Amino acid sequence: GFEEILEVSQIYSLVGGLGKDKPLITQRPFRQVHHTASKVSIIGWGSQLKPGEVSLSHKGILFFDELPEFPREVLEVLRQPIEDKDIHISRASGTVTYPANFMFVATMNPSPCGYYKDPEIPCKSSIMEIKKYQSKVSWPLMDRIDMILEIPREKIDTILDTAQTDSSETLRNKVSNARRIQQERFGDTGITANAHISAKHIDQYIPLDKAAKDFLEQAATRLSLSARVVHRTMKLARTIADME
Numbered sequence: 001g002f003e004e005i006l007e008v009s010q011i012y013s014l015v016g017g018l019g020k021d022k023p024l025i026t027q028r029p030f031r032q033v034h035h036t037a038s039k040v041s042i043i044g045w046g047s048q049l050k051p052g053e054v055s056l057s058h059k060g061i062l063f064f065d066e067l068p069e070f071p072r073e074v075l076e077v078l079r080q081p082i083e084d085k086d087i088h089i090s091r092a093s094g095t096v097t098y099p100a101n102f103m104f105v106a107t108m109n110p111s112p113c114g115y116y117k118d119p120e121i122p123c124k125s126s127i128m129e130i131k132k133y134q135s136k137v138s139w140p141l142m143d144r145i146d147m148i149l150e151i152p153r154e155k156i157d158t159i160l161d162t163a164q165t166d167s168s169e170t171l172r173n174k175v176s177n178a179r180r181i182q183q184e185r186f187g188d189t190g191i192t193a194n195a196h197i198s199a200k201h202i203d204q205y206i207p208l209d210k211a212a213k214d215f216l217e218q219a220a221t222r223l224s225l226s227a228r229v230v231h232r233t234m235k236l237a238r239t240i241a242d243m244e
Helices: 002-013 039-043 072-076 079-084 127-134 156-160 168-186 199-205 210-223 227-243
Strands: 030-033 061-064 086-091 094-099 103-106
Touching (some): 002 094, 079 086, 168 227
């Protein structure tokens, strides 16, 4: 909506991201961050307290490629804005809070060589190397990621056979329809998506029947799921239902 356009545009105006040819940011931001980026550039920087990548991706996507290649201290600063949807910057010159409500998307190989669990190419990494590589991404950060998917290497005939996959237009229509359903669900409450339902309102917007509640309780007990993960599972399930 226009309020979101103004909100994002105000952030970009602080870093000189607007001009006569682009007075407003009218598309959702997509920020791809390289693993050489510093912690300061991620959260905000300089004596003028300018917004960093977590705020420049507000209302859009923040993308980290090859997640384990990032320094641990850089990854750990993501935990607070992912959870709170804003970022607090304190310097000698003052303190400021910027919005940071972004969708965090990241990729990583399963092992240093990239072939762990590959059905055709043997993995060249040792078990210790794999554990060390995967442990670069901490559990508290992983605990804040809604979906973690293992994507196998596609065979060439599957890649070339485009008839087997949904077109971008079909997927776009599904997403647009799901967002419309959610707008109708939340009305003027200020909630814009299932992901933003607070813990105190989750039973109101995602009521579970007995069978679903029993199944979720069994899974939470068996897998030792945190309250955060249980609520996220419910919100993700609601979104899948909206997509369908």
